[in-house]
Amino acid sequence: MKVYNILALLPSTVLASNVLSVAFFAKEKSQLYDFISTNYELDYGCRPVVMAVGNEHKLHAIVPEEQLYRLKRSLDPDIVRVETIHNLNKRQTNTAPIGKGDRFKGGTIAPRGLGTRKATEYSEFQSAGILNADEVYAAMKGLEKEYGLTLFTPPHKTFEGNEIIGGVANKAEKIKKDKQYIYFTSGIHARERGGPDNLIYFISDLLYANKNRIGLRYGNKTYSNKEVKQALGAGIVFIPMTNPDGVRHDQANSNLWRKNRNPSSARPNEPLSVGVDLNRNFDFLWNFTKHFDSSVSPASTNASSQAFYGTAPFSEPETQNMAWIYDEYPNIRWFIDVHSAAGTLLYSWGDDIDQSHDPKQNLFNPDYDGKRGIVEDNIYKEYIDQEDWDNIAFQANRTTAVMISVGGRDYVPQQAVGLYPTSGASDDYAFSRWHQSKKVNKVYGYTMEFGYPTNFYPTSAEFIQNILDTNAGFMEFILTADEIGLKD
Ligand SMILES: [Zn+2]
Missing domain, CATH: 3.30.70.240 (Alpha-Beta Plaits)
Structure with missing residues (x-):
């Protein structure tokens, strides 16, 4: 038998x-x-x-x-x-349904966010559900048609042949690539439903409010039309769905899919061995078995793990596309990768506890290979300049305070390493680039974790609350970035 x-x-x-x-x-x-x-x-x-x-x-x-x-x-x-x-x-x-059909009719209708509407209209968003993957593309085309939003396609197609779509929101008619200072991404972890929606509705709000000379309201938090113009003036580059293969797979199967769909490391009869955890694939201490203490596991070498790191740093088209942005828009200064579900805003570093007294303890120093990642010891802590530390923590405190004030739930600002380290993550890669080469711009990188712990599939009510919370957070993040400085 x-x-x-x-x-x-x-x-x-x-x-x-x-x-x-x-x-x-x-x-x-x-x-x-x-x-x-x-x-x-x-x-x-x-x-x-x-x-x-x-x-x-x-x-x-x-x-x-x-x-x-x-x-x-x-x-x-x-x-x-x-x-x-x-x-x-x-x-x-x-949980909130995935949208059926195309509410934007191939881009002939533009999306409009919650911040420019009355609360009584939110029920439309509940019944229409979470954007399906095709609707993400249609929404972007709708914004292009209605407001002249500049769209772009990063160079690398996914394993399943999907193109990635991105946009640049600015006040200027003509987009200058060196005048964009803010970078937002979402959808890298496929199952974190509502991430692409958060970004698309936020940009829709800014463009609608700018055109119609109004402000924004998210729960108890309001912003003036002047602040809308200030935010657009900061220049926002965004990719709402960085992992479309994974999102399509999760939406079709509702199996809590997290990784991309690259089968190159997959084993027979092990469906979980398909795909790479894109947020362990960036060139930041990627080769963790060399760089970290052997007792910690900041990623996984096992293809069936949810945290499988891939076959090399930037082995995946999705992570290559996300890094390509820094070459294309060289003055990006502030970055958020949007995730769920925890209720926190994480800032650098993610490999070990921050310290500002010993520059020799840094991620590029081979003397510390095999010693990183144990948060409770004094052998290694990651160096960060005190001024950078003050800036990134101030930003995280300001942004989370506003997300709380919306009236939905609690958000905690904290250093990314928290209790346990990670390698190869998008936020640390963003900040590490300048530490490797002073020729590139310094980027402050964050991970925003919206929603409630492990509720990757929000209920309809949570889906709406997540949009309100994050959109106020994005707005505050940009205004605070402008206050601290969009340039060096
Ligand atoms: Zn995630």
């Missing part, structure tokens, strides 16, 4: 088993650090993010039910206890 691999036979529209969204709790951060160290292959979302709750610390993850039983047996509940938040299979029936 032939024995079949049961997992491989399941239709991909069904999650292989009951998948649970859980939270691990411990008194001390270090106890959760120890937990991750022995359970580094769990799905912690974009990266493990630890939050303080009361007198405890909390860490979210997604775990198949049978794996949770095994985990529970290995845990001492007096040290680390686990709570199930919800069953993701059941929750999926309750």
Whole structure:
């Protein structure tokens, strides 16, 4: 009798088993650090993010039910206890729908955001649902037709032959490539639904408000028409969906797909071994087994892992496209890669704790290879100039304060390494470029994690709230960037 691999036979529209969204709790951060160290292959979302709750610390993850039983047996509940938040299979029936058809009619209709509408009109967005991948392209064409938004296509097509679409929003009629200072991307992790919507509706708001000489309102936060013009004057380059193959796959199968769809490292009968985690593929300490302490796993060499780093730094067309922007628009100064779901704004560095006293402890110094990434030790901490540190933290505090004031939920500004390091991430790559070569512009890189922990598929109400929260955050981010400085 032939024995079949049961997992491989399941239709991909069904999650292989009951998948649970859980939270691990411990008194001390270090106890959760120890937990991750022995359970580094769990799905912690974009990266493990630890939050303080009361007198405890909390860490979210997604775990198949049978794996949770095994985990529970290995845990001492007096040290680390686990709570199930919800069953993701059941929750999926309750999440915001993916849009059907094309609400922008091939780009003959332009999208219009929430910030230029009354709250009573938000229900239209709920019923129309999350933009499907085709609608992302149509929305961009609609903005081009209605407002003359400049569109561009980065040079590299994806494995499945999709082109990436980007736009440049500015006050000027004619776009000068050296006058763009802001760079936003989204959709790198396919399952983080609503990311592309957040960016497209925000740009739509700016263009509509500029044309009609009005301001913006996001919940309790308002901006004047003068501030709209100030934001557009900063020059915004954006790519709403950097990983279209992954987004199409996730939208078609609802299987929490995170990576791209490159099969070059895939193994037979292992559907999860398709794809690269694009946010571990950037040229930032990519070769982690060399650069980091052997006890930490800032990415994975296992093709079936959610954090698989690829075959080389920038091995993927999607990450090459994101880096190409820095050559094309050489004065970009401020960058956000939009992710979900955690409720935080992360700033550099992500490989180890920041320090500003010893420039020799830096990511390019081979003397520290094999020593990076342990956040609780004093052997290595990542160097950052004090003025840069002040600037990036000030920006994160200002932006999150406004996201909170919208009235939806809490957002925490914090250093990206948090509890546990990452390698090859887009935000660190952005900031590291200038540290490698002073000939290129210095870019302050951020990761915005909108939404609620592990709710990659938001409910309709959360989908709307995420747009309001992030759009106020984008606006504040640009105005604060203008205040700190768009140039050196
Ligand atoms: Zn992510």
